Amino acid sequence: MxxxxxxxxxxxxxxxxxxxARTAAVGIGIAAVLGLAACAAxxxxxxxxxxxTATIDAVNVIAPADPGGGWDQTARSIAQVLTxxxxxxSAPVQNIGGAGGTVGLASLANETDPATLMITGLVMVGxxxxxxxxxxxxxxTPIARLTEEALVLVVPSGSPYTTxxxxxxxxxxxxxxxxxxxxxxxxADHILxxxxxxxxxxxxxxxxxxxxxxxxxxxxxxVTMLLGNTVQAGISGVGEFVEQIEAGxxxxxxxxxxxxxxxxxxxxxxxxxGYAVELTNWRGLxxxxxxxxxxxxxxxxxxxxxxxxxxxxxxLEQKGWADxxxxxxxxxSFLDGNIDEVAATLATIGLVEQ
Numbered sequence: 001m002x003x004x005x006x007x008x009x010x011x012x013x014x015x016x017x018x019x020x021a022r023t024a025a026v027g028i029g030i031a032a033v034l035g036l037a038a039c040a041a042x043x044x045x046x047x048x049x050x051x052x053t054a055t056i057d058a059v060n061v062i063a064p065a066d067p068g069g070g071w072d073q074t075a076r077s078i079a080q081v082l083t084x085x086x087x088x089x090s091a092p093v094q095n096i097g098g099a100g101g102t103v104g105l106a107s108l109a110n111e112t113d114p115a116t117l118m119i120t121g122l123v124m125v126g127x128x129x130x131x132x133x134x135x136x137x138x139x140x141t142p143i144a145r146l147t148e149e150a151l152v153l154v155v156p157s158g159s160p161y162t163t164x165x166x167x168x169x170x171x172x173x174x175x176x177x178x179x180x181x182x183x184x185x186x187x188a189d190h191i192l193x194x195x196x197x198x199x200x201x202x203x204x205x206x207x208x209x210x211x212x213x214x215x216x217x218x219x220x221x222x223v224t225m226l227l228g229n230t231v232q233a234g235i236s237g238v239g240e241f242v243e244q245i246e247a248g249x250x251x252x253x254x255x256x257x258x259x260x261x262x263x264x265x266x267x268x269x270x271x272x273x274g275y276a277v278e279l280t281n282w283r284g285l286x287x288x289x290x291x292x293x294x295x296x297x298x299x300x301x302x303x304x305x306x307x308x309x310x311x312x313x314x315x316l317e318q319k320g321w322a323d324x325x326x327x328x329x330x331x332x333s334f335l336d337g338n339i340d341e342v343a344a345t346l347a348t349i350g351l352v353e354q
């Protein structure tokens with residue numbers, strides 16, 4: 001039986017967990033536009049009026065980031081389960097990285113194949129604001145939210161910083177001399193860094209000059225920077241750093257969830273470290289805007305069927321992702337609220353102009 005579409009308290013990390021004032025935000029930056037080459041022949045078909053339930057034999061999956069990061073892992077996990085479980089005959093994955101996913105978002109806006117799914121999430125919500133993207137998530141067709149994941153704050157194994165307090169104090173005192181890498185500007189990793197400095201007493205207007213944040217478009221790049229000691233710290237999803245943490249190459253200082261995570265049971269939460277900051281990174285799926293209701297319903301059914309498989313449950317356990325499934329109208333409502341709250345949060349911590 002399909003799991004009920006009910007949000008849990010963990011589904012609303014900004015609303016219920018962050019201690020951030022609600023203010024209006026105006027994003028600044030540049031919009032990136034890139035045409036998407038055809039991935040596969042159109043695979044969705046519907047009845048004559050375009051509103052009947054469509055059937056899907058193959059689906060294109062877009063990871064709007066370079067290989068190695070959480071979006072790439074999510075896209076490839078989805079594609080594998082879809083094909084292994086026989087839900088579709090093929091699910092090719094294409095990486096379109098850049099500008100926090102807004103390059104991929106612009107590509108999705110030009111996509112003509114309705115049987116296309118693109119990974120989205122908290123990172124993209126923030127990047128739309130910081131890049132002042134002309135193409136917005138609201139222009140697309142929301143399909144489902146699938147997962148949420150704690151972030152982890154790490155340093156290289158040889159780092160002198162052994163606690164979150166030591167690292168945060170160093171950033172406050174030394175400013176740009178301490179570099180922190182993570183995902184795209186304005187994304188979940190960047191937001192968490194800003195929230196930590198706000199909690200440490202830094203005036204939001206001073207965060208852009210205090211925080212030397214080095215964004216990247218894939219988790220692999222962040223790992224390379226950290227292992228090469230070209231940055232002093234990093235923030236990303238637990239699943240992106242866990243291998244290096246377990247190998248002793250990176251030291252985990254804290255996770256951003258309210259409770260410790262199963263993959264890193266010995267790593268304290270930020271709350272345990274003395275910082276009243278909690279943030280989880282959700283991921284979900286969008287389809288092109290303007291597709292018919294029948295095509296949208298077929299994609300939502302396909303993703304609901306994926307969610308209900310044992311293979312997907314195993315994937316969640318292996319990756320350390322929490323099941324945060326929301327489909328249909330519930331996901332649309334969540335998405336609208338999250339967009340408003342992220343814009344307010346970015347303004348509050350000084351990452352966009354108010």
